[in-house]
Amino acid sequence: MTFIRSARPGPLGLACLSALLLAGCATRPQSLYYWGNFPDQQYAYFKGDKGPEDGIQALEKIREEAKARGQRVPPGFQAHLGLLYGQTGRTDLFEQNLQAEQLQFPESSAYVNFLLKKKAKPQSPDHESK
Amino acid sequence: MKASKSSALRCCLLAATVLLLGGCATQQAYDYSAFREARPASILVLPPLNSSPDINATPSMLSQATLPLAESGYYVFPVALVDETFKQNGLTAAADIHDVPLAKLREIFGADAALYINVKQYGTSYVIISSETRVTAEARLVDLRTGRQLWAGSATASSAEGDNNSGGLVGMLVKAAIRQIVETISSQGHIIAGRTSARLLSAGRPNGILYGPRSPLYQKDGMPAR
Numbered sequence: 001m002t003f004i005r006s007a008r009p010g011p012l013g014l015a016c017l018s019a020l021l022l023a024g025c026a027t028r029p030q031s032l033y034y035w036g037n038f039p040d041q042q043y044a045y046f047k048g049d050k051g052p053e054d055g056i057q058a059l060e061k062i063r064e065e066a067k068a069r070g071q072r073v074p075p076g077f078q079a080h081l082g083l084l085y086g087q088t089g090r091t092d093l094f095e096q097n098l099q100a101e102q103l104q105f106p107e108s109s110a111y112v113n114f115l116l117k118k119k120a121k122p123q124s125p126d127h128e129s130k
Numbered sequence: 131m132k133a134s135k136s137s138a139l140r141c142c143l144l145a146a147t148v149l150l151l152g153g154c155a156t157q158q159a160y161d162y163s164a165f166r167e168a169r170p171a172s173i174l175v176l177p178p179l180n181s182s183p184d185i186n187a188t189p190s191m192l193s194q195a196t197l198p199l200a201e202s203g204y205y206v207f208p209v210a211l212v213d214e215t216f217k218q219n220g221l222t223a224a225a226d227i228h229d230v231p232l233a234k235l236r237e238i239f240g241a242d243a244a245l246y247i248n249v250k251q252y253g254t255s256y257v258i259i260s261s262e263t264r265v266t267a268e269a270r271l272v273d274l275r276t277g278r279q280l281w282a283g284s285a286t287a288s289s290a291e292g293d294n295n296s297g298g299l300v301g302m303l304v305k306a307a308i309r310q311i312v313e314t315i316s317s318q319g320h321i322i323a324g325r326t327s328a329r330l331l332s333a334g335r336p337n338g339i340l341y342g343p344r345s346p347l348y349q350k351d352g353m354p355a356r
Contacts, residue, residue: 032201032344039194043320045210046189075200076208083211107172107205110240115215 034071036062042080052084059084075105079112091119160337165280168273170242171343172205174235177213177224178247178267187252188224190320191267194327195247202333203345207239236274243280245331246270251286252319263289263318265326271339281339287325289318 041058044050059081066073082097095116102112175195180187192213196206215238221227228246235244251266268284333341334351341347 032203035197039197039324042193042196042210043189046193046213047186074196075204075206076196076211079208079211083208083214101208105205107240107242108207111207111238114238114240115211 032072033074033077034062034066034069035074036065038062038074038077038080045080045084052087055084056081056088072104075108076101078104079108095119160281162281162340164273164278165271165340166349168243168276168278168280169343170204170271170273170280172207172240172242173199173271173342174207174212174239174241174244174274175199175209176227176244176246177209177216178249179224179228180249180252182249182252184253184319186317186319187249187265187323190252190317190323191247191249191265191327194320194324195245195331198328198331199245199339199342201345202331202339203342203348205342205344207241212239232272232274232277241274244272244274246272247330249323250284252323254289254318263322265319265323267323267326267330269330283330283337283339285326285330287322287329289322 037058041055041062045055059077062077063073063081078097078101082094082101085097086094098112098115101108175192178188178191178195192209196209199206216222216227221230232244235241247267247269249265249267251264253265254261254263264286265288266284266286269282270279271281272278273280329335331339333339333345334347341349341351
Protein backbone atom coordinates (compact mmCIF):
# COMPACT_ATOMS: atom_id res chain seq x y z
CA MET A 1 0.00 0.00 0.00
CA THR A 2 2.70 2.48 -0.97
CA PHE A 3 0.31 5.03 -2.39
CA ILE A 4 -1.10 5.86 1.03
CA ARG A 5 2.29 7.11 2.15
CA SER A 6 2.73 9.20 -0.98
CA ALA A 7 3.68 12.82 -0.34
CA ARG A 8 1.58 14.12 -3.25
CA PRO A 9 -2.08 13.83 -2.42
CA GLY A 10 -3.16 16.36 -5.04
CA PRO A 11 -2.72 14.38 -8.27
CA LEU A 12 -3.59 11.20 -6.45
CA GLY A 13 -6.84 12.66 -5.30
CA LEU A 14 -7.63 13.54 -8.89
CA ALA A 15 -6.69 10.07 -10.03
CA CYS A 16 -9.03 8.55 -7.45
CA LEU A 17 -11.77 10.90 -8.54
CA SER A 18 -11.28 9.85 -12.16
CA ALA A 19 -11.46 6.21 -11.16
CA LEU A 20 -14.66 6.79 -9.23
CA LEU A 21 -16.23 8.70 -12.10
CA LEU A 22 -15.26 5.96 -14.52
CA ALA A 23 -16.78 3.35 -12.24
CA GLY A 24 -19.97 5.38 -12.23
CA CYS A 25 -20.11 5.22 -16.00
CA ALA A 26 -19.36 1.53 -16.16
CA THR A 27 -22.21 0.33 -13.92
CA ARG A 28 -24.17 -2.40 -15.64
CA PRO A 29 -27.29 -4.21 -14.52
CA GLN A 30 -27.02 -7.93 -13.87
CA SER A 31 -27.16 -10.33 -16.77
CA LEU A 32 -30.69 -11.45 -17.66
CA TYR A 33 -29.51 -14.76 -19.14
CA TYR A 34 -26.80 -17.39 -18.99
CA TRP A 35 -25.02 -17.33 -22.36
CA GLY A 36 -22.13 -19.78 -22.13
CA ASN A 37 -20.49 -19.46 -25.54
CA PHE A 38 -23.80 -19.34 -27.42
CA PRO A 39 -22.70 -16.42 -29.68
CA ASP A 40 -19.62 -18.41 -30.72
CA GLN A 41 -21.82 -21.45 -31.40
CA GLN A 42 -23.96 -19.33 -33.71
CA TYR A 43 -20.83 -18.01 -35.43
CA ALA A 44 -19.53 -21.56 -35.90
CA TYR A 45 -22.91 -22.54 -37.39
CA PHE A 46 -22.74 -19.74 -39.97
CA LYS A 47 -19.14 -20.53 -40.81
CA GLY A 48 -19.94 -24.21 -41.20
CA ASP A 49 -17.00 -25.04 -38.93
CA LYS A 50 -18.75 -27.81 -37.04
CA GLY A 51 -21.57 -30.23 -37.70
CA PRO A 52 -24.92 -30.13 -35.90
CA GLU A 53 -23.88 -32.91 -33.50
CA ASP A 54 -21.05 -30.79 -32.07
CA GLY A 55 -23.42 -27.87 -31.73
CA ILE A 56 -26.04 -29.99 -29.96
CA GLN A 57 -23.48 -31.22 -27.44
CA ALA A 58 -22.22 -27.70 -26.74
CA LEU A 59 -25.72 -26.25 -26.38
CA GLU A 60 -27.03 -29.04 -24.15
CA LYS A 61 -24.03 -28.43 -21.91
CA ILE A 62 -24.85 -24.70 -21.74
CA ARG A 63 -28.48 -25.55 -20.91
CA GLU A 64 -27.28 -27.77 -18.04
CA GLU A 65 -24.97 -25.05 -16.76
CA ALA A 66 -27.77 -22.50 -16.88
CA LYS A 67 -30.06 -24.83 -14.92
CA ALA A 68 -27.35 -25.46 -12.31
CA ARG A 69 -26.94 -21.72 -11.82
CA GLY A 70 -30.66 -21.09 -11.72
CA GLN A 71 -30.43 -18.79 -14.75
CA ARG A 72 -32.48 -18.72 -17.91
CA VAL A 73 -31.15 -19.48 -21.38
CA PRO A 74 -31.22 -16.51 -23.79
CA PRO A 75 -33.75 -15.73 -26.55
CA GLY A 76 -33.32 -17.98 -29.59
CA PHE A 77 -31.25 -20.54 -27.69
CA GLN A 78 -33.79 -23.37 -27.63
CA ALA A 79 -34.93 -22.59 -31.17
CA HIS A 80 -31.33 -22.83 -32.36
CA LEU A 81 -30.96 -26.15 -30.56
CA GLY A 82 -34.19 -27.31 -32.22
CA LEU A 83 -32.78 -26.35 -35.61
CA LEU A 84 -29.69 -28.48 -34.97
CA TYR A 85 -31.80 -31.46 -33.90
CA GLY A 86 -33.92 -31.02 -37.03
CA GLN A 87 -30.78 -31.21 -39.15
CA THR A 88 -29.88 -34.57 -37.62
CA GLY A 89 -33.36 -35.87 -38.45
CA ARG A 90 -34.75 -35.84 -34.91
CA THR A 91 -38.06 -34.18 -35.68
CA ASP A 92 -39.45 -34.82 -32.19
CA LEU A 93 -36.63 -32.86 -30.57
CA PHE A 94 -36.96 -30.14 -33.22
CA GLU A 95 -40.59 -29.64 -32.21
CA GLN A 96 -39.95 -30.04 -28.50
CA ASN A 97 -37.27 -27.35 -28.44
CA LEU A 98 -39.32 -24.97 -30.57
CA GLN A 99 -42.22 -25.38 -28.17
CA ALA A 100 -39.85 -24.73 -25.28
CA GLU A 101 -38.77 -21.50 -27.00
CA GLN A 102 -42.40 -20.50 -27.42
CA LEU A 103 -43.16 -21.25 -23.78
CA GLN A 104 -40.19 -19.24 -22.52
CA PHE A 105 -40.75 -16.40 -24.99
CA PRO A 106 -44.36 -15.99 -26.19
CA GLU A 107 -43.04 -13.29 -28.57
CA SER A 108 -41.87 -16.17 -30.78
CA SER A 109 -45.36 -17.72 -31.07
CA ALA A 110 -46.21 -16.65 -34.62
CA TYR A 111 -42.85 -17.79 -35.98
CA VAL A 112 -42.87 -21.11 -34.09
CA ASN A 113 -46.39 -21.81 -35.35
CA PHE A 114 -45.25 -20.99 -38.88
CA LEU A 115 -42.33 -23.43 -38.58
CA LEU A 116 -44.35 -26.24 -37.01
CA LYS A 117 -47.14 -25.90 -39.56
CA LYS A 118 -44.57 -26.08 -42.32
CA LYS A 119 -43.10 -29.20 -40.79
CA ALA A 120 -46.52 -30.84 -40.41
CA LYS A 121 -47.41 -30.64 -44.10
CA PRO A 122 -44.25 -30.78 -46.19
CA GLN A 123 -44.53 -28.86 -49.41
CA SER A 124 -42.35 -26.89 -51.80
CA PRO A 125 -41.28 -23.64 -50.21
CA ASP A 126 -43.65 -20.83 -51.05
CA HIS A 127 -42.09 -18.07 -53.08
CA GLU A 128 -41.39 -14.69 -51.68
CA SER A 129 -43.74 -12.10 -53.10
CA LYS A 130 -41.94 -8.86 -53.62
CA MET B 131 11.33 23.38 -10.61
CA LYS B 132 9.83 20.53 -8.67
CA ALA B 133 6.67 22.50 -7.99
CA SER B 134 6.11 23.22 -11.68
CA LYS B 135 6.56 19.55 -12.53
CA SER B 136 3.98 18.60 -9.96
CA SER B 137 1.49 21.15 -11.23
CA ALA B 138 2.04 19.99 -14.80
CA LEU B 139 1.19 16.48 -13.68
CA ARG B 140 -1.88 17.78 -11.92
CA CYS B 141 -2.89 19.59 -15.06
CA CYS B 142 -2.53 16.40 -17.11
CA LEU B 143 -4.67 14.44 -14.69
CA LEU B 144 -7.30 17.14 -14.69
CA ALA B 145 -7.35 17.12 -18.47
CA ALA B 146 -7.65 13.34 -18.47
CA THR B 147 -10.58 13.50 -16.05
CA VAL B 148 -12.34 16.06 -18.22
CA LEU B 149 -11.77 13.92 -21.31
CA LEU B 150 -13.06 10.80 -19.58
CA LEU B 151 -16.10 12.64 -18.36
CA GLY B 152 -16.64 13.98 -21.85
CA GLY B 153 -16.88 10.37 -23.04
CA CYS B 154 -19.80 9.79 -20.70
CA ALA B 155 -21.71 12.94 -21.50
CA THR B 156 -24.58 12.84 -23.95
CA GLN B 157 -24.20 14.65 -27.23
CA GLN B 158 -27.32 16.12 -28.75
CA ALA B 159 -30.41 14.31 -27.49
CA TYR B 160 -31.92 11.68 -29.77
CA ASP B 161 -35.60 12.02 -30.56
CA TYR B 162 -37.12 8.87 -29.05
CA SER B 163 -40.78 9.84 -29.50
CA ALA B 164 -41.48 7.24 -32.22
CA PHE B 165 -39.53 4.57 -30.31
CA ARG B 166 -41.41 5.26 -27.07
CA GLU B 167 -44.76 5.26 -28.78
CA ALA B 168 -44.09 1.95 -30.59
CA ARG B 169 -42.81 0.02 -27.54
CA PRO B 170 -41.39 -2.91 -29.53
CA ALA B 171 -40.94 -6.13 -27.55
CA SER B 172 -39.35 -8.35 -30.19
CA ILE B 173 -36.61 -7.65 -32.72
CA LEU B 174 -35.88 -9.54 -35.92
CA VAL B 175 -32.18 -9.09 -36.73
CA LEU B 176 -31.71 -9.42 -40.48
CA PRO B 177 -28.39 -10.65 -41.92
CA PRO B 178 -26.20 -7.51 -42.05
CA LEU B 179 -25.13 -5.89 -45.30
CA ASN B 180 -21.38 -5.98 -45.75
CA SER B 181 -19.56 -3.03 -47.29
CA SER B 182 -16.15 -4.44 -46.30
CA PRO B 183 -14.06 -6.89 -48.36
CA ASP B 184 -14.11 -9.52 -45.58
CA ILE B 185 -16.83 -12.14 -46.00
CA ASN B 186 -16.73 -12.88 -42.25
CA ALA B 187 -18.34 -9.53 -41.47
CA THR B 188 -21.95 -10.69 -41.97
CA PRO B 189 -21.85 -13.91 -39.87
CA SER B 190 -19.67 -12.24 -37.25
CA MET B 191 -22.00 -9.29 -36.65
CA LEU B 192 -25.12 -11.45 -36.97
CA SER B 193 -23.94 -13.94 -34.34
CA GLN B 194 -23.03 -11.16 -31.91
CA ALA B 195 -26.10 -8.95 -32.28
CA THR B 196 -28.39 -11.09 -30.10
CA LEU B 197 -26.58 -10.67 -26.79
CA PRO B 198 -26.68 -6.86 -26.38
CA LEU B 199 -30.29 -6.67 -27.62
CA ALA B 200 -31.50 -9.52 -25.39
CA GLU B 201 -29.69 -8.12 -22.35
CA SER B 202 -31.34 -4.79 -23.12
CA GLY B 203 -34.71 -6.49 -22.64
CA TYR B 204 -35.88 -7.58 -26.09
CA TYR B 205 -36.87 -10.92 -27.51
CA VAL B 206 -34.47 -11.56 -30.36
CA PHE B 207 -35.42 -14.07 -33.03
CA PRO B 208 -33.03 -17.03 -33.47
CA VAL B 209 -30.65 -15.65 -36.11
CA ALA B 210 -29.57 -19.00 -37.57
CA LEU B 211 -33.11 -20.36 -37.86
CA VAL B 212 -34.27 -17.07 -39.40
CA ASP B 213 -31.42 -17.30 -41.91
CA GLU B 214 -32.54 -20.85 -42.82
CA THR B 215 -36.11 -19.64 -43.29
CA PHE B 216 -34.91 -17.00 -45.75
CA LYS B 217 -32.79 -19.60 -47.56
CA GLN B 218 -35.77 -21.92 -47.91
CA ASN B 219 -37.59 -19.06 -49.56
CA GLY B 220 -34.77 -18.53 -52.02
CA LEU B 221 -33.20 -15.56 -50.26
CA THR B 222 -29.48 -15.91 -49.53
CA ALA B 223 -28.06 -12.41 -50.10
CA ALA B 224 -28.40 -9.90 -47.28
CA ALA B 225 -29.28 -7.17 -49.79
CA ASP B 226 -32.27 -9.20 -51.05
CA ILE B 227 -33.39 -9.91 -47.50
CA HIS B 228 -33.24 -6.20 -46.68
CA ASP B 229 -35.65 -5.63 -49.59
CA VAL B 230 -38.34 -8.02 -48.31
CA PRO B 231 -41.55 -6.04 -47.68
CA LEU B 232 -42.15 -5.24 -44.02
CA ALA B 233 -45.64 -6.78 -44.11
CA LYS B 234 -44.15 -10.10 -45.25
CA LEU B 235 -41.62 -10.09 -42.40
CA ARG B 236 -44.37 -9.30 -39.93
CA GLU B 237 -46.55 -12.10 -41.32
CA ILE B 238 -43.89 -14.83 -41.10
CA PHE B 239 -42.03 -13.86 -37.93
CA GLY B 240 -44.60 -11.86 -36.02
CA ALA B 241 -41.83 -9.49 -34.96
CA ASP B 242 -42.58 -5.98 -33.72
CA ALA B 243 -39.46 -4.50 -35.28
CA ALA B 244 -36.67 -5.41 -37.68
CA LEU B 245 -33.03 -4.41 -37.32
CA TYR B 246 -31.11 -3.52 -40.48
CA ILE B 247 -27.34 -3.55 -39.92
CA ASN B 248 -24.69 -2.39 -42.36
CA VAL B 249 -21.06 -3.30 -41.63
CA LYS B 250 -19.03 -0.42 -43.08
CA GLN B 251 -15.57 -1.54 -42.00
CA TYR B 252 -14.27 -4.95 -40.93
CA GLY B 253 -10.64 -5.96 -40.91
CA THR B 254 -7.01 -5.41 -40.21
CA SER B 255 -4.87 -2.84 -41.93
CA TYR B 256 -1.13 -2.40 -41.60
CA VAL B 257 -0.11 1.24 -41.61
CA ILE B 258 3.67 1.46 -41.07
CA ILE B 259 3.82 1.81 -37.31
CA SER B 260 0.60 0.27 -36.15
CA SER B 261 -1.66 -2.47 -37.35
CA GLU B 262 -5.25 -1.96 -36.45
CA THR B 263 -8.35 -4.10 -36.59
CA ARG B 264 -11.40 -1.91 -36.82
CA VAL B 265 -15.08 -2.78 -37.13
CA THR B 266 -17.62 -0.07 -37.87
CA ALA B 267 -21.33 -0.64 -38.31
CA GLU B 268 -24.61 1.26 -38.57
CA ALA B 269 -28.06 0.04 -37.70
CA ARG B 270 -31.69 1.04 -38.22
CA LEU B 271 -34.61 -0.26 -36.18
CA VAL B 272 -37.87 -0.25 -38.16
CA ASP B 273 -41.36 -0.93 -36.80
CA LEU B 274 -42.86 -3.78 -38.82
CA ARG B 275 -46.40 -2.78 -37.86
CA THR B 276 -46.24 0.85 -38.98
CA GLY B 277 -43.12 1.04 -41.15
CA ARG B 278 -41.75 3.88 -39.06
CA GLN B 279 -38.06 4.12 -38.26
CA LEU B 280 -37.74 3.92 -34.49
CA TRP B 281 -34.01 4.41 -34.08
CA ALA B 282 -30.75 4.63 -36.00
CA GLY B 283 -27.18 4.66 -34.80
CA SER B 284 -23.60 3.73 -35.55
CA ALA B 285 -20.59 2.51 -33.62
CA THR B 286 -16.96 1.60 -34.10
CA ALA B 287 -14.35 -0.34 -32.16
CA SER B 288 -10.64 -0.80 -32.71
CA SER B 289 -7.91 -3.13 -31.52
CA ALA B 290 -5.69 -0.06 -31.05
CA GLU B 291 -7.83 1.34 -28.25
CA GLY B 292 -5.97 1.68 -24.99
CA ASP B 293 -2.74 0.51 -26.60
CA ASN B 294 0.32 1.97 -24.90
CA ASN B 295 3.09 2.50 -27.40
CA SER B 296 6.22 1.72 -25.43
CA GLY B 297 9.50 0.22 -26.52
CA GLY B 298 10.62 2.81 -29.03
CA LEU B 299 10.10 2.92 -32.77
CA VAL B 300 11.66 -0.45 -33.54
CA GLY B 301 9.65 -2.10 -30.79
CA MET B 302 6.49 -0.57 -32.25
CA LEU B 303 7.32 -1.79 -35.76
CA VAL B 304 7.96 -5.32 -34.55
CA LYS B 305 4.82 -5.29 -32.45
CA ALA B 306 2.76 -4.02 -35.37
CA ALA B 307 4.00 -6.70 -37.73
CA ILE B 308 3.50 -9.48 -35.23
CA ARG B 309 0.11 -8.22 -34.24
CA GLN B 310 -1.11 -8.23 -37.81
CA ILE B 311 -0.23 -11.89 -38.20
CA VAL B 312 -1.83 -12.83 -34.90
CA GLU B 313 -4.94 -10.78 -35.58
CA THR B 314 -5.57 -12.20 -39.00
CA ILE B 315 -5.06 -15.78 -37.86
CA SER B 316 -7.14 -15.71 -34.72
CA SER B 317 -9.84 -13.68 -36.50
CA GLN B 318 -9.36 -10.66 -34.30
CA GLY B 319 -12.04 -9.02 -36.42
CA HIS B 320 -14.66 -11.22 -34.79
CA ILE B 321 -13.53 -10.13 -31.32
CA ILE B 322 -13.58 -6.45 -32.27
CA ALA B 323 -16.98 -6.93 -33.96
CA GLY B 324 -18.30 -8.12 -30.60
CA ARG B 325 -17.18 -4.83 -29.07
CA THR B 326 -18.74 -2.85 -31.93
CA SER B 327 -21.98 -4.75 -31.58
CA ALA B 328 -22.12 -4.13 -27.82
CA ARG B 329 -21.61 -0.40 -28.37
CA LEU B 330 -24.13 -0.24 -31.19
CA LEU B 331 -26.92 -2.35 -29.71
CA SER B 332 -26.82 -1.98 -25.91
CA ALA B 333 -29.42 0.13 -24.19
CA GLY B 334 -28.33 2.75 -21.70
CA ARG B 335 -25.72 4.32 -23.96
CA PRO B 336 -25.87 7.90 -25.25
CA ASN B 337 -28.24 7.98 -28.24
CA GLY B 338 -28.48 4.18 -28.08
CA ILE B 339 -31.56 1.97 -28.18
CA LEU B 340 -34.00 2.11 -25.28
CA TYR B 341 -34.48 -0.74 -22.80
CA GLY B 342 -37.05 -3.36 -23.80
CA PRO B 343 -39.95 -4.86 -21.81
CA ARG B 344 -37.87 -7.73 -20.38
CA SER B 345 -35.41 -5.35 -18.72
CA PRO B 346 -35.96 -4.02 -15.18
CA LEU B 347 -35.00 -0.63 -16.62
CA TYR B 348 -37.82 -0.64 -19.21
CA GLN B 349 -39.34 2.82 -19.64
CA LYS B 350 -36.99 4.29 -17.06
CA ASP B 351 -34.37 5.39 -19.55
CA GLY B 352 -33.76 7.90 -22.29
CA MET B 353 -35.87 10.48 -20.52
CA PRO B 354 -34.79 13.94 -21.55
CA ALA B 355 -33.62 15.99 -18.59
CA ARG B 356 -36.27 18.66 -18.43
